[in-house]
Amino acid sequence: MNKKELISAVAESTSLSKKDVESAFGAIFDTIKSVLADREKISIKGFGTFSVKDRKAKTGRHPRTGKTLQIPARTVPVFKAGSQLKEVVAGAKKTKKKATKKKATKKKTTKKKTTKKKATKKKATKKK
Numbered sequence: 001m002n003k004k005e006l007i008s009a010v011a012e013s014t015s016l017s018k019k020d021v022e023s024a025f026g027a028i029f030d031t032i033k034s035v036l037a038d039r040e041k042i043s044i045k046g047f048g049t050f051s052v053k054d055r056k057a058k059t060g061r062h063p064r065t066g067k068t069l070q071i072p073a074r075t076v077p078v079f080k081a082g083s084q085l086k087e088v089v090a091g092a093k094k095t096k097k098k099a100t101k102k103k104a105t106k107k108k109t110t111k112k113k114t115t116k117k118k119a120t121k122k123k124a125t126k127k128k
Contacts (some may be wrong), residue, residue: 036077046084053078 001009007025011018012123015088033052035042057073 022085044082046082048082048085049080051078051080052076 003025005016007021010025011021014021016024033041035066036050039052041052041059053076055072055074055076060069060071061067062069
């Protein structure tokens with residue numbers, strides 16, 4: 001889902017227009033950017049925490065040539081998911097896994113049947 005689709009989904013679930021939702025999203029994201037630029041932390045209970053982390057300079061290797069490279073220190077944004085968000089995502093994964101297991105067993109049974117038919121045809125041709 002991209003930003004445009006997210007705005008449409010929120011507009012449909014609320015009574016707000018797409019323009020109103022878009023301006024609200026713009027304000028929220030701009031505020032998050034400015035707070036993180038000031039190296040502050042944003043905590044949204046049940047959703048997660050946005051913060052800033054410093055990464056140290058390190059030595060790496062170029063994958064093709066194998067030469068060593070010096071990777072400079074930098075500052076990166078970090079998101080840590082909250083407990084409620086983790087539970088929702090974990091519940092969604094469990095549901096999807098169960099559905100895929102059922103489909104996989106159905107496919108296996110149909111494959112076995114087709115291989116048996118082929119084997120009987122081969123036996124019939126060998127007898128002649």
